[in-house]
Amino acid sequence: MIPAGVQAPEEKTHAAPEVVRLTAAEHLAFLREGAAGAGPCHGRVSFLQTPAWAGVKQGWTGESLGWRDAAGRLRGAALVLYRQLPGSRKSFAYLPEGPVIDWAAPDLSGLLAPLLDHVRGAGAFAVRMGPPLAYRRWSARSLKAATGPGRRVGDLLPDRVEPLGAAVADRLREAGWRRCGEEDAGGARDAQPRLVFEVPLAGRSLDDLWSGLNQEWRRNVKRAAKAGVSARLSDRSELPAFHDLLGVTERRDGFRLGRSLEYYQRQFAVLNEQQPGSMRLYTAVYAGQVLAAHTLLRSPDGARASYQTGASADHLREVRPSNALQWRMINDAHQEGAAVYDMRGVPDTLDPGERPFGLLRWKLGTGGEAVEMLGEWELTLSGAVNRTLHRAMQSYLARR
Structure with missing residues (x-):
């Protein structure tokens, strides 16, 4: 009372x-x-x-x-x-x-x-x-040690399970949501990559990032520099060259994104009109030729730099233009205060005999980690x- x-x-x-x-x-x-x-x-x-x-x-x-x-x-x-x-x-x-x-x-x-x-x-x-939440994480070291015939990333015990991601997954199931790719999801598949590769930048110096690269990556970046490869930030005028190289890459690596030059031109214009610098094009030039071109997207808060699409020529691969570009992009992301360099999707195979493993192997060389998102x-x-x-x-x- x-x-x-x-x-x-x-x-x-x-x-x-x-x-x-x-x-x-x-x-x-x-x-x-x-x-x-x-x-x-x-x-x-x-x-x-x-x-x-x-x-x-x-x-x-x-x-x-x-x-x-x-x-x-x-x-x-x-x-x-x-x-x-x-x-x-x-x-x-x-x-x-x-x-x-x-x-x-x-x-x-x-x-x-x-x-x-x-x-x-x-x-x-x-x-x-x-949900933009991580679920499980595996270090590059753990994945390299587990490579072998028939092996998959999901077969390994993760180095870390994210408590929030695991809890949200349980709560969504209880509420009737179904995770794409699972048997009760009606055949739905993820539109965005569930397994991504990230290089942590926060709290690390450029020397730390350099030492985090494996020996092959460091050697290739040095080789590109010695050969005179110029890794540079370009503008939209280079998008046609990027798209031509993307066609070469698709034929060589056996995949097809099905995106037109107009798609990338529209993306570049729309995103940069909203926030200048949010989409960028980087090109690697050697002897007057564009040998590789990669697109990068920045999150609105600046915390994440995402490598979106990479393309490279079939010739002069020995001068390692893609390694030079990635190292420049990582440097720029670090200098501008990004906490994470996101290399986007990777295959889940750990079998060196399978063709998709080459993409995972290349990204493992940066010393980052594979991250399974909540999906x-x-x-x-x-x-x-x-x-x-x-x-x-x-x-x-x-x-x-």
């Missing part, structure tokens, strides 16, 4: 933040400052979650959303891309490497509920998201019709 004349204490409410539409400027400001200030529970801030990325992806429409608390403060943000199912007015909602929210929130389902309500109201029948997760929004549409969309995306 409260004595007469004494005011009762105010009840504290913990209402879930409301999901609202954001302007591109509000969204970008949160990614630059708000998410970074909130700490690691938001996970990494990906270039795929910038508002400009919607302008890169043709065939998709996008909107910026934010979580505002009762005091009006922005607590999270997301770029949601929508793809309409052909022959239907309904769409598939996709949050690549997002959303950027507090993944350690006690009521994660309650935090995601207003997002699901919003996309359902926008006509979505299903949602896919990629992409899908949820069908309630209703039998939505389940049918979801299966149809999974089939459609698989064919594409």
Whole structure:
């Protein structure tokens, strides 16, 4: 009982933040400052979650959303891309490497509920998201020691399991989400690489990074310098040369990205209009020839530099232009204060007899670590019709 004349204490409410539409400027400001200030529970801030990325992806429409608390403060943000199912007015909602929210929130389902309500109201029948959280890590040393016929990265005990990633995976399963690639995921596959390779930069000097390279990498960087290879930052005028080399690389290495020159020109223009320097092109020039060209993307908060696409010529490979480029890109990322140099996807094979192992072997030489991300997760929004549409969309995306 409260004595007469004494005011009762105010009840504290913990209402879930409301999901609202954001302007591109509000969204970008949160990614630059708000998410970074909130700490690691938001996970990494990906270039795929910038508002400009919607302008890169043709065939998709996008909107910026934010979580505002009762005091009006922005607590999270997301770029949601929508793809309409052909022959239907309904769409598939996709949050690549997002959303950027507090993944350690006690009521994660309650935090995601207003997002699901919003996309359902926008006509979505299903949602896919990629929580930007690491799950397991393996050092280059551990992976090198485990190479052998038939071996896979996932067969090894990791050097580290990330507690937050593991906890979020459990909570998503309990809430009915299904991880792409698993048997109960209806045939869905990750659109973004789940296994990536990272070189930590924070707290390390350039001497530390140099000594972290293996002997072959150091020898190749020196060989390129001695031969007179110039690793330089270029502008969009060199994109046609990059795209020509990409075609050479695809034919040589047996893969096809299927991206046009116009795609890279649009990406370069849109991302750099949003934030100058967020997409860069580096070229390695020898005797007046562009022998290699690599693209790099910077996260809005500057914490992550991501090597996106690499291309190189078939001739004069002995002067090692790609090693020279990567060392220049790592140097620039370090000088500009990035905490991580992200080399993006790697295959999971540890079998030297398999062709894809060559890419992993090359990246292992930087002395970084393989990181299994939490991966992409899908949820069908309630209703039998939505389940049918979801299966149809999974089939459609698989064919594409």
